[in-house]
Amino acid sequence: MNLNSVLIIQNLFNGLMVGGLYALIAVGYTMVYGILRLINFAHGDIMTMGIYFAFYAVVLMKMPFFLGVIFSIFATAILGFLVDRIAYKPLRNAPRISALITAIGMSFFIESFAVVFFGSNYKSFLKTLGSNSSIIFKTYKIGKIIIPQITLYVILITFFTLLILFYIVYKTKIGMAMRAISADIPTTSLMGINVDLVIGFTFALGSALAAIAGVMWALRYPNFYPYTGFNPGLKAFIAAVFGGIGSLQGAVLGGFLLGLIEIMLITLFPSVMQYKDAFAFLILILILTIKPSGLLGKRSIVKV
Amino acid sequence: MEKLSNKTKTMLTIFIIVFFAFLLFLASRYLDSYRLRIINLMAIYAIMAVSLNLINGITGILSLGHAGFILIGAYTSALLTLTPSQKVSSFIIEPVNPIIQNLHTNFFVATILGGLMAAFFAFLIGWPVLKLSGDYLAIASLGFAEVIRILALNAQSITNGALGLKGIPEYTNIWWAWGWLLVTIVFIVSLVKSSYGRALLAIREDRIAAELMGINVFKHELISFIIGAFFAGISGALYAHWLTTIEPKITTLGPILTFYILIMVVLGGLGSISGSVVGGITFALLMEWLRNLEDPFTIFGLNFPNGIKGLRLLVISTIFILTMIFWNRGIFGRNELTWDSIYRFFKRFKKKRGGK
Numbered sequence: 312m313n314l315n316s317v318l319i320i321q322n323l324f325n326g327l328m329v330g331g332l333y334a335l336i337a338v339g340y341t342m343v344y345g346i347l348r349l350i351n352f353a354h355g356d357i358m359t360m361g362i363y364f365a366f367y368a369v370v371l372m373k374m375p376f377f378l379g380v381i382f383s384i385f386a387t388a389i390l391g392f393l394v395d396r397i398a399y400k401p402l403r404n405a406p407r408i409s410a411l412i413t414a415i416g417m418s419f420f421i422e423s424f425a426v427v428f429f430g431s432n433y434k435s436f437l438k439t440l441g442s443n444s445s446i447i448f449k450t451y452k453i454g455k456i457i458i459p460q461i462t463l464y465v466i467l468i469t470f471f472t473l474l475i476l477f478y479i480v481y482k483t484k485i486g487m488a489m490r491a492i493s494a495d496i497p498t499t500s501l502m503g504i505n506v507d508l509v510i511g512f513t514f515a516l517g518s519a520l521a522a523i524a525g526v527m528w529a530l531r532y533p534n535f536y537p538y539t540g541f542n543p544g545l546k547a548f549i550a551a552v553f554g555g556i557g558s559l560q561g562a563v564l565g566g567f568l569l570g571l572i573e574i575m576l577i578t579l580f581p582s583v584m585q586y587k588d589a590f591a592f593l594i595l596i597l598i599l600t601i602k603p604s605g606l607l608g609k610r611s612i613v614k615v
Numbered sequence: 616m617e618k619l620s621n622k623t624k625t626m627l628t629i630f631i632i633v634f635f636a637f638l639l640f641l642a643s644r645y646l647d648s649y650r651l652r653i654i655n656l657m658a659i660y661a662i663m664a665v666s667l668n669l670i671n672g673i674t675g676i677l678s679l680g681h682a683g684f685i686l687i688g689a690y691t692s693a694l695l696t697l698t699p700s701q702k703v704s705s706f707i708i709e710p711v712n713p714i715i716q717n718l719h720t721n722f723f724v725a726t727i728l729g730g731l732m733a734a735f736f737a738f739l740i741g742w743p744v745l746k747l748s749g750d751y752l753a754i755a756s757l758g759f760a761e762v763i764r765i766l767a768l769n770a771q772s773i774t775n776g777a778l779g780l781k782g783i784p785e786y787t788n789i790w791w792a793w794g795w796l797l798v799t800i801v802f803i804v805s806l807v808k809s810s811y812g813r814a815l816l817a818i819r820e821d822r823i824a825a826e827l828m829g830i831n832v833f834k835h836e837l838i839s840f841i842i843g844a845f846f847a848g849i850s851g852a853l854y855a856h857w858l859t860t861i862e863p864k865i866t867t868l869g870p871i872l873t874f875y876i877l878i879m880v881v882l883g884g885l886g887s888i889s890g891s892v893v894g895g896i897t898f899a900l901l902m903e904w905l906r907n908l909e910d911p912f913t914i915f916g917l918n919f920p921n922g923i924k925g926l927r928l929l930v931i932s933t934i935f936i937l938t939m940i941f942w943n944r945g946i947f948g949r950n951e952l953t954w955d956s957i958y959r960f961f962k963r964f965k966k967k968r969g970g971k
Contacts, residue, residue, distance in 0.1 A: 348750075350750045350753070350754065398936055398940070401940045402939070402940065405943065407749070407750075408677055408749075409939060409943050411677065411750060411753060412677075412877065412881060412939055413936060413939040413940065415679075415874060415877065416874075416878075416932055416935040416936045416939060417936060419871075419874050419928070419931075419932040419935070420929070420932035420933060420935075420936060422928075423925050423926075423928035423929040423931075423932050424929055426924065426925030426928065426929075427923055427924070427925045427926050427929050430924070431924065431925060538865060541865070541870070545754070545757070545758065545761070548754060549754070549758070552751065552754070585765070585768075585769040586765060586766075586769065588761065588762075588765050589761075589762045589765050589766075591758070592755070592758030592759065592761065592762050593762075595754070595755055595758060596743045596744070596755055596758075599743075599746075599747050599751055599755065600743060600746055603747070603751070
């Protein structure tokens with residue numbers, strides 16, 4: 312066991328950051344699951360596309376970085392909307408397993424799309440940022456504790472984004488429609504709400520958040536390639552299940568907890584570093600056997 | 616409805632197997648090694664598809680962990696057929712574990728042990744995973760396959776880590792590959808026809824109703840999972856001795872392989888064994904044919920001197936999604952290709968012609 316207070320505090324920030332990114336991706340899973348009972352397998356890959364959109368906006372269209380990110384958010388939102396329209400909408404009334412398999416196919420499709428059009432080699436934001444790339448390496452120093460600036464930015468942006476999300480879901484009309492649909496689709500459609508449009512909006516919203524998370528992910532771990540989103544995608548899904556899938560607060564809580572647990576385990580037991588990716592799955596199995604509905608999830612009873 | 620007698624059916628089956636064996640004999644005599652490799656791959660894919668279909672299609676539990684079992688079968692068998700000196704020379708970073716170093720058997724025993732090892736892991740994983748249901752089970756099994764891959768990547772002294780195992784003897788020939796496919800089909804078909812298989816189908820149709828009929832759902836699912844994993848391990852052993860080099864990568868023995876197998880199963884028809892065989896064979900051919908896209912080609916006057924890398928997978932996944940949306944029964948649906956169905960088909964065909 313490695314007990315070094317400086318290291319622990321530094322890694323607390325790291326854990327918050329990684330956890331925040333998991334949370335941002337996890338809310339996308341949980342919103343879609345809450346409404347359609349569908350694991351959007353392609354969500355992690357939508358995040359990858361968010362990274363590529365931002366990257367090409369900056370490299371090819373010579374946009375300033377900030378504008379590039381805004382462009383990517385909108386482009387990814389449209390992508391999310393299209394994925395739903397093309398692949399999932401035709402299967403709304405099909406057995407759930409068909410929709411899930413289609414989602415896996417969609418994930419595979421987006422990955423190969425990225426390989427064909429963007430190449431399978433690693434790319435990085437470092438070169439494109441040029442003189443601005445110092446943002447990645449600059450650090451704050453408080454006593455002995457060193458925290459990279461980017462970590463703090465990521466944490467702040469994550470909190471800000473989540474606040475906006477909660478505002479949209481709980482204070483606006485479309486948010487109300489989303490919550491209504493997750494409770495009862497047929498009744499909601501009787502109330503004169505365009506269900507398909509709202510579902511499309513949910514996908515777009517989740518994808519926009521994934522784009523934000525993706526760009527920050529790519530700034531923190533600078534190399535990305537077409538399969539980058541696979542692992543964070545799986546982890547974020549686990550985070551969503553951990554917190555109670557279908558519950559927004561649960562996804563946020565699960566994301567932060569998962570990130571913190573992961574980073575803290577590595578900090579305390581550096582020798583298990585290589586097995587880092589295995590923890591998340593063990594947590595998944597544990598939580599599903601002990602409390603299948605997750606930390607904040609509601610227990611549903613299946614009627615025969 | 617008229618039916619063929621059991622005796623005729625057995626005769627026909629034996630005849631078709633002998634006929635097929637004769638075709639394979641001709642192929643092994645007259646085809647070049649490239650074509651033979653594809654023919655072997657067809658059988659390997661078919662075994663993978665049939666074994667996944669037992670779990671996904673017949674028992675109705677969506678497991679995405681198949682690549683993990685294939686990896687276990689591949690590594691177990693490869694470590695058993697590599698000679699001790701080969702192992703010593705290829706384990707550069709960390710010397711090979713002495714127990715594993717001196718283990719050496721022939722290909723047949725190695726294949727069986729590969730299957731048994733995969734079955735053993737399925738037994739361990741099955742306990743927690745099969746307690747879950749539906750989507751959770753899918754993710755958890757995918758997760759376990761990833762854990763297995765990560766273990767293979769890091770257990771340096773056993774698996775040689777990221778370097779993988781190289782120089783595995785190319786033992787998989789046409790007889791081993793198609794022979795094992797025959798064994799797999801015969802085993803799984805007789806399993807499905809037994810009372811045990813009926814119970815699996817009942818579980819697929821309605822878990823709760825099956826449980827009320829006195830079927831021990833968990834036990835049945837576990838056994839189906841283990842048998843599926845056993846044949847996945849066998850196919851992994853064949854695959855390793857077909858590839859001759861194995862590495863624990865996402866694309867070769869990771870989730871992508873599971874996706875491939877899922878595509879074969881869905882294409883052939885989820886729940887149909889004959890469908891899986893056809894799906895596996897079709898997929899091997901399709902992948903090989905689409906390889907043209909990654910070689911130099913010209914289309915509409917546009918010239919691609921190096922082909923387009925990755926286009927093959929893009930086409931495959933597009934076909935997959937379209938299949939799911941417009942044709943989600945696949946080639947066979949849940950039906951099997953039996954002598955009765957062929958007989959009925961020809962009778963109907965005759966009637967139609969007679970009517971004219």
